[in-house]
Amino acid sequence: MKSLQTLGRKAWIKAAATVMAASLTLGAGSALAAGGALHAHEPKEGFSSSGVLGTYDQAQLQRGYKVYREVCAACHSMKLISFRNLGEKDGPFYDPKYKNPNENPVVKQIASEFEVPTIDSETGDVITRKATTSDAFPSPFANPEAAAASNGGAVPPDLSVITKARHGGASYVYSLLTGYKAPPAGLKIAEGQHYNPYFPGDLSSAWSGDHKHVPAGGVLAMAPPLSAGQVTFDDGRESTLSNQAADVAAFLEWAGEPKAVLRKKTGVAVLAYLLLFFGLTYASYRMVWRGKH
Amino acid sequence: MSEPDNTAAAVNDDPSRRDFIYIAAGATAVGAVGAIAVPLVAQMNPAADTLAMASTEFDLTKVQEGQQIVIKWRGKPVFIRSRTGAEIKAAQDTPLADLKDPQTDADRVKAGKEQWLILVGSCTHLGCVPTFGAGDYGGWFCPCHGSHYDTSGRIRKGPAPLNLVVPEYDFLTDTRVKIG
Amino acid sequence: MSDHPSTYVPKTGFEKWLDSRLPIVRLAYDSFVDYPTPKNLNYWWTFGGILSVCLAIQIITGIILAMHYTPHVDYAFNSVERIMRDVNYGWLIRYVHANGASMFFFAVYIHMLRGLYYGSYKAPREVLWILGCIIFFLMIATAFMGYVLPWGQMSFHGAVVITNLIGSIPLIGGPILTWLQGGFAVDQATLNRFFSLHYLLPFVIAGVVILHIWALHVAGQNNPAGVEIKSKEDTVAFTPYATVKDGVAIIVFLFLFSVFVFFMPNALGHADNYIPANPLVTPAHIVPEWYLLPFYAILRAIPDKFGGVIAMFGSIAVIFALPWLDTSKVKSMRYRPVMRWFFVIFVIVCLGLGWCGAQLPDAQVIPGLPSFTLFDGQLNSYLWLTRLFTIYYFVFFLLIMPWIGLKEEPLPVPASISEAVLAEHNKKKG
Numbered sequence: 001m002k003s004l005q006t007l008g009r010k011a012w013i014k015a016a017a018t019v020m021a022a023s024l025t026l027g028a029g030s031a032l033a034a035g036g037a038l039h040a041h042e043p044k045e046g047f048s049s050s051g052v053l054g055t056y057d058q059a060q061l062q063r064g065y066k067v068y069r070e071v072c073a074a075c076h077s078m079k080l081i082s083f084r085n086l087g088e089k090d091g092p093f094y095d096p097k098y099k100n101p102n103e104n105p106v107v108k109q110i111a112s113e114f115e116v117p118t119i120d121s122e123t124g125d126v127i128t129r130k131a132t133t134s135d136a137f138p139s140p141f142a143n144p145e146a147a148a149a150s151n152g153g154a155v156p157p158d159l160s161v162i163t164k165a166r167h168g169g170a171s172y173v174y175s176l177l178t179g180y181k182a183p184p185a186g187l188k189i190a191e192g193q194h195y196n197p198y199f200p201g202d203l204s205s206a207w208s209g210d211h212k213h214v215p216a217g218g219v220l221a222m223a224p225p226l227s228a229g230q231v232t233f234d235d236g237r238e239s240t241l242s243n244q245a246a247d248v249a250a251f252l253e254w255a256g257e258p259k260a261v262l263r264k265k266t267g268v269a270v271l272a273y274l275l276l277f278f279g280l281t282y283a284s285y286r287m288v289w290r291g292k293h
Numbered sequence: 294m295s296e297p298d299n300t301a302a303a304v305n306d307d308p309s310r311r312d313f314i315y316i317a318a319g320a321t322a323v324g325a326v327g328a329i330a331v332p333l334v335a336q337m338n339p340a341a342d343t344l345a346m347a348s349t350e351f352d353l354t355k356v357q358e359g360q361q362i363v364i365k366w367r368g369k370p371v372f373i374r375s376r377t378g379a380e381i382k383a384a385q386d387t388p389l390a391d392l393k394d395p396q397t398d399a400d401r402v403k404a405g406k407e408q409w410l411i412l413v414g415s416c417t418h419l420g421c422v423p424t425f426g427a428g429d430y431g432g433w434f435c436p437c438h439g440s441h442y443d444t445s446g447r448i449r450k451g452p453a454p455l456n457l458v459v460p461e462y463d464f465l466t467d468t469r470v471k472i473g
Numbered sequence: 474m475s476d477h478p479s480t481y482v483p484k485t486g487f488e489k490w491l492d493s494r495l496p497i498v499r500l501a502y503d504s505f506v507d508y509p510t511p512k513n514l515n516y517w518w519t520f521g522g523i524l525s526v527c528l529a530i531q532i533i534t535g536i537i538l539a540m541h542y543t544p545h546v547d548y549a550f551n552s553v554e555r556i557m558r559d560v561n562y563g564w565l566i567r568y569v570h571a572n573g574a575s576m577f578f579f580a581v582y583i584h585m586l587r588g589l590y591y592g593s594y595k596a597p598r599e600v601l602w603i604l605g606c607i608i609f610f611l612m613i614a615t616a617f618m619g620y621v622l623p624w625g626q627m628s629f630h631g632a633v634v635i636t637n638l639i640g641s642i643p644l645i646g647g648p649i650l651t652w653l654q655g656g657f658a659v660d661q662a663t664l665n666r667f668f669s670l671h672y673l674l675p676f677v678i679a680g681v682v683i684l685h686i687w688a689l690h691v692a693g694q695n696n697p698a699g700v701e702i703k704s705k706e707d708t709v710a711f712t713p714y715a716t717v718k719d720g721v722a723i724i725v726f727l728f729l730f731s732v733f734v735f736f737m738p739n740a741l742g743h744a745d746n747y748i749p750a751n752p753l754v755t756p757a758h759i760v761p762e763w764y765l766l767p768f769y770a771i772l773r774a775i776p777d778k779f780g781g782v783i784a785m786f787g788s789i790a791v792i793f794a795l796p797w798l799d800t801s802k803v804k805s806m807r808y809r810p811v812m813r814w815f816f817v818i819f820v821i822v823c824l825g826l827g828w829c830g831a832q833l834p835d836a837q838v839i840p841g842l843p844s845f846t847l848f849d850g851q852l853n854s855y856l857w858l859t860r861l862f863t864i865y866y867f868v869f870f871l872l873i874m875p876w877i878g879l880k881e882e883p884l885p886v887p888a889s890i891s892e893a894v895l896a897e898h899n900k901k902k903g
Contacts, residue, residue, distance in 0.1 A: 052736055080554050084345050102345050122355060134345035157748075161554065164739060165747035200757065256747075259557070259564040266565070267735020274731060277325060278724045280318035285717045287311050292512060292709055322720075332562030336537055340559040 037217045038197045040168030040175040043246040047170055049253055053268070055261050056254050059235055061092035064251025067231050067244050072159060075151060075222075077139035080160035081255050083111035084133040090261040091254065102133040114138055152192040154221035163249070163256040170253040172198065177245035180224040184215050193219040348473030350465070353409065361425050363414060366472050370414035370422050371460060372433075373470075376444060380431065381407050384445035391449075394456045398445045401459050411470065412446045413460050418453035433457070479503050504690055509708035510715045511696035513894050517591075518694070519722030520584040522715075526723055527577040528682065532675050534570040535619075542622065544668035546661045549624035550749040568738040569730075574616050575741045576730050578764035581609060589795075590816055592804030593695040599796040601688040604681055606793045611678045613765065613789075618671040624664060625746030626756050632659045632667070634759065638772075641779040658752065698893035699805030700886060707890035758833070766830030767823055773834055774856070774863040776849055784863065791870045798870055800878030808884040812877050819869045822862045829859040 042050070048057040065086065068078070086093045087101030098104040115128040116135050131138065141147035147155045163169040175198040183195035186209035201218015204211065226244045233239055233247075254260075349366050351373060356362050361374035376384070384398040385407075402410055414422050421437035428434030429450060430443035440451030447456040462472045481502040483489040492499055541560050543552040556563035585605070588594055594602035621632045636659060640650035655662025693702055702708055709715070733740065741763060745756040761769050771788050775781035791798075806813045832855040837844070844853030851857070887893035 080551065080558065082342070082345065084341070085558070088341075100344075102348075134342070161747045165744050167744050257557075263564060263568075263735055263738070267731060270731050270735060271728065273321075273325065273328070274724055274728045277318075277321045278721070278728070280314060280321055281717065281720050281724055283314045284318045285721050287314065288713045288717045292714065332565050333533065333537065335561040336563060336566060337540070338561050340541075340555070340561065340563070342555065342559040 037200045038175070038179070040171040040198060042171045043174055043242055043249075045246070047246075047250055047253065049170075049250065049260065052264060054264070056090055057250065058092060058094065060247050060250045061254050063231075063233050063235065063237060063243075064247040064249070064254075065092045066233070067226070067248035068159070068251055070231050071225055071244075072248065073137070073140060075140055075147070075156040076159045077141070077147075077156075078137045078160045078255060079139060079158055080136070082134060082136045083107055083114075083131065085255075085258060086110060087133070088258060091258060092251065104133075107133050111135060152221045156222070159252055159255070161256045163253045165256075167200075169256075170249040173249040173252055174245045177224075177226055177248070178242055179217075184209075187215055189219055192221060194221070194223055195219055348471060350469060350471050353468045353470060358408075364472075366413075366460065371472060372410070372412045372414045372425070372446075372457075374410040374412070374425075376408055376410055380444040383431065384443060384447075387443065387445075387447075393448050394454070396445075396447060396456055401445050401447075401456070403464060406464060409470070410444075410446060411460065411462050411472065413458040415458070416440055416453055417448065417455040417457065418451070423457070477503070477507075477509055480507050504686075504711075505716075506710065506712040508690065508711035509693075509702065509705070510711050511694055511698075511702060511707060511890050512709045512714070513696050513698055513890050513897075514694065514715070514718075515697055516718075516722055517583070517587040518696075519719045520580050520587065521689075522719035523580045523723055523726045524577070524584060525682070526726070527573060527580055528675070528679060531570065531573050531577060532679070534566050534573065535672070535675060537566050538570055539668075539672060542668075544622070544665050546624060546664055546750070549622060549664060553623045565734070568734045572730065572733045572738060572741060574619065575733070575762070575764060576726070577612065578616070580726070581612065582764070585609065585792075586820060588695075589819075590806050591695055591697060592699050592799070592801070592806070594796045595799060595804050596796070598688070598692045598695060601685065601692055602796055603793055604685040604688055606789075608678055608681050608685060609792075610789060611674055611681065613768075615671060615674040615678065616762065616764070618667040618674070620762060621664065621667045622671060623746060624750045626748040626750055626754075627743045627746040627759070629659060629750035629752065630755050630759050631761060632663060635761075636663070638782045638785075641782050643779065660752075695804065696890060697805060697807060698887050698890055699803060699808070700888070700890060700893070703889045704891070760831055763827065763831075766828075767826035768830075770826040770830035770859045771863050771866065773830070774859040788863075788866060791867065795870065795874070798874040800875045801881065801883070802878075803883040803886055805886075808886050809877075809881055810884060811881045812873075815869060815873050815877065818865065822865045822869075826859065826862045826866065829855050829862060834859070 048054055048060065068076075084101040084107060085091060087098060087104035087107035088094060091101070093104060093106045093110070094101070095104055095106070101107055111131045111133050114131040114135070114137075116131045116138050117126055118129045119125070120127045141150065144155050157165075163173060166172045168175070176196060179198040180194060180196050183189050186207060187195065187203060188206045188208065189195055195217065196219070197215065197217035199218040199220050201220075202214075203218060204214050206219070207214045226241055226248075228241050229239045231239055231244055233243075237243055237247075257263075347367060349364065351362075351364055353373070353375075356373055356375040358375045359377045359380075361372050363370045363372055365371070381398070387398075389395040389397065398407070416423050416435040416437065418435065418438055418440055421435050423433035423435040423440070423442060425433060428441035430441050432442040432444045432446060432449075434441055435451065435453065438452050440453035441449045442453075442457055443449050445456075446459075448454070460472055462470050465471050479499055479502075481492075481499040483492045483498070488498060491497070538556065541552065541556045541563065543549060553567065556567050558564075560566075588602065588605070617631070617635060621628045636650060636653055639653055640646045642649065651657065653663075654660070655666060743756075743760070748756075760766065768785050768788060772781045772785040775784045801809060801812065803809055806816055834854065834856040835850070836855055837851070837853050838855060838858050839853060842853050844851045846852070847857065849856075887896060
């Protein structure tokens with residue numbers, strides 16, 4: 001016991017850290033062995049929403065919305081998002097002057113740029129009308145079959161909750177969008193498929209090299225969707241691939257969980273209240289039990 | 294509360310300080326219950342999507358003179374009636390003294406648009422939907438308990454206490470209204 | 474204790490009037506105010522109170538969620554997301570309910586292990602223990618059906634896998650499976666009945682909880698010394714003593730709960746459950762929620778399908794038989810120097826089974842370590858590690874419990890609770 005005590009505090013922390021690091025490496029190792037993908041990573045500048053007190057960067061959400069609208073929306077629906085959501089608190093176009101997002105002129109303007117299907121009340125025919133703030137984002141395809149037919153048999157997933165539906169969340173979206181690269185020699189890629197080391201999959205059957213070193217990642221039907229200069233940002237931010245990917249990932253993170261900032265803020269207040277409550281109750285406990293132990 | 298039975302400890306135990314802590318802890322517990330009640334009660338209020346549907350637009354060219362069209366707004370029927378000249382005159386000429394819930398016809402339509410009468414189609418008695426063109430006054434008749442409304446939607450006879458409600462609406466153009 | 478005379482004195486006229494007609498205030502007073510509690514209870518005993526809070530939270534948030542949820546295959550997923558986005562505080566209520574299930578199981582496992590360690594299942598508390606086992610079983614059923622309701626990929630395929638377990642029963646399995654699913658696959662009928670049962674079962678649990686508390690108040694609480702109450706000196710009144718101690722523990726528990734709800738609400742779930750259910754594609758790695766992993770591991774450890782089902786249900790059934798498997802005369806493992814160590818290994822094995830349940834059976838436990846094939850799998854695989862743990866799980870209950878109880882030389886047990894408290898007090902001092 002004595003020798004352990006003389007080790008000192010720092011050495012203990014170091015030893016514990018080593019053990020933790022070792023077990024983490026073990027975990028990563030087994031994931032790779034099972035034919036996994038590369039670990040998702042954040043953009044260099046990180047995401048403003050990560051961390052206990054992280055909030056969304058409104059300018060980034062607006063840029064991200066533009067990337068989604070101009071690029072992703074051509075194939076991907078976002079059925080759970082309505083135009084009014086854009087003007088809600090913490091949203092891309094929130095304006096404190098318009099607490100009711102349905103009155104926000106920017107949101108109204110965006111909605112009015114779209115046509116949504118409706119029924120003519122006289123004839124019963126399917127017609128279109130201008131979208132209002134209460135309408136959901138219109139989908140690019142009428143049904144999953146049409147989506148599959150236009151996309152080489154693969155239905156582009158709905159992006160409403162994509163950051164919650166993928167391990168790694170926004171980091172995954174960013175890594176996937178920026179991670180496309182030429183397949184390593186020995187990997188057979190079918191026509192219409194694209195290699196991405198961040199896409200979860202198992203490439204063993206397409207790999208002709210050493211079976212112990214199957215490349216990480218998988219193949220997907222989506223061609224690299226973004227390239228430098230593709231979207232012009234209104235605020236002058238340089239339109240690099242990384243910037244576009246980071247912005248759209250941040251936008252999708254917000255769309256997946258629009259209440260996240262409110263949730264974290266509420267959490268801080270709740271924990272603070274519980275601490276106070278604990279202090280008082282514990283003091284009461286000590287007084288009640290005095291002499292009984 | 295049982296008194297501590299250890300005398301040595303009891304000497305150190307200041308009763309006023311002790312009581313303060315008990316009361317503070319109890320008050321914090323009450324506060325916690327109150328805070329928890331807020332979301333549990335608030336969730337019953339209309340959700341954001343329900344609120345967003347709170348207004349609707351309508352094209353008036355679909356209504357022929359002397360007819361009405363019923364649309365759904367906030368889950369209730371709304372009557373959009375294109376009144377004939379005779380109906381408008383009858384409504385305007387009714388003396389206020391004859392009314393149970395006195396209100397002029399001018400108060401119930403937009404100036405210059407007297408042709409258009411827009412009402413929430415829900416009887417002010419118990420919420421049934423009155424029948425168009427029936428009753429003693431040419432307006433509506435509620436089949437549930439026999440309330441008669443005139444061509445301005447005002448209550449004239451029967452158990453209903455008030456006139457049919459005029460919702461908030463605006464003319465966007467001459468032929469287009471936004472209700473809500 | 475049942476022979477504890479009621480000390481309730483109705484004060485106001487109304488109380489007297491009510492007391493002679495329905496003595497409900499007297500019942501509450503005798504059960505939760507004046508009830509004599511062993512004075513040596515430690516914090517492990519606060520989990521009963523914590524679990525009551527958990528049940529109340531789940532029922533209240535559940536009733537609210539049911540007001541906004543639509544049990545239909547086309548709308549279930551979107552109605553849950555509507556709760557998260559549009560319903561006032563819906564995000565909070567849903568996250569509390571979803572994480573509440575995990576917190577409930579976390580607390581119940583500690584509660585059960587506490588009972589195991591201190592011999593709380595031994596006479597005269599066998600019925601109390603069995604009622605607890607019934608509650609645990611009902612909790613598993615409720616949690617499983619609740620997990621199906623969001624109708625995500627994990628919901629759907631979890632339901633497919635678990636209902637198919639029933640199909641493995643020889644001869645009658647097939648028809649029962651069809652009856653249970655209400656069709657030829659998990660579909661609308663299954664979702665709708667799971668919703669109905671998920672709403673019903675918590676109230677059944679609440680009913681059994683009342684019996685559980687009744688049985689507790691008949692036999693009296695066990696305590697860390699494992700000796701029965703002998704005199705008034707051994708006890709303190711439930712209120713304020715136990716109430717305030719439970720209160721402290723509940724607040725600490727709620728703190729942990731809140732950390733999950735507000736800062737990592739999806740950490741205990743699976744990303745795949747945010748993908749709407751698709752009967753045509755199964756997720757690459759299908760696992761139950763963490764609290765069912767040990768049982769899932771036992772299921773997979775057996776190479777035969779029906780055998781696996783038997784083992785899984787057997788692992789729960791064996792807990793029911795615990796009062797008659799333990800042959801020791803001493804309740805608390807404080808005074809059982811040998812059994813204590815088998816208990817520690819048992820806890821590690823349960824955690825190990827949970828870990829194994831989340832791994833692919835063929836994956837190597839120690840990557841790169843040379844290994845050889847034993848029967849149907851590599852020795853260095855989770856399959857064999859799971860089997861090793863599964864064997865210990867059953868051996869612990871069926872062999873170690875009866876055998877050690879007869880062979881072990883227990884330490885001297887204190888004559889009374891007061892003596893145990895005094896001994897501890899003296900030990901702390903010097």
